[in-house]
Amino acid sequence: MRDAEGWCGSRELETCVERTLQVRGLDEDTVAELKARAARARMSLSAYVAQILTDMAATPAPDEIRERLTALQEVGGGASREDILAEIRRAREF
Structure with missing residues (x-):
């Protein structure tokens, strides 16, 4: 656990x-x-x-991203992939 300058802010050496x-x-x-x-x-x-x-370790793995997206869609209000792509295409036409 280091700050922006690389200093460790923990009192525990192991950290x-x-x-x-x-x-x-x-x-x-x-x-x-x-x-x-x-x-x-x-x-x-x-x-x-x-x-x-x-x-790499700070970037979510593809399966984790899929799980997050699925959870968002299940909550409601989540647009389908097709809806999102269609909206992007419409926006590009203008």
């Missing part, structure tokens, strides 16, 4: 300790591409991959 993840079995081309992208972003390979994983 602030960063974890290490080792990825095995990547082919050379994948590693080379990640290194090149990290260099273009002016980041270390470790920081670049950590950012990718952090962003």
Whole structure:
């Protein structure tokens, strides 16, 4: 639990300790591409991959998004996919 500047606001050490993840079995081309992208972003390979994983973990998984959309439709007032697409098409015509 860190703030915008990277400082940990928790009194519990366990909360602030960063974890290490080792990825095995990547082919050379994948590693080379990640290194090149990290260099273009002016980041270390470790920081670049950590950012990718952090962003991915913060993004809801497709099944979670589907569940949320289904729940919204069940509540009522939710338009069907077809209704939404039709409305978008109508709006584009103007």
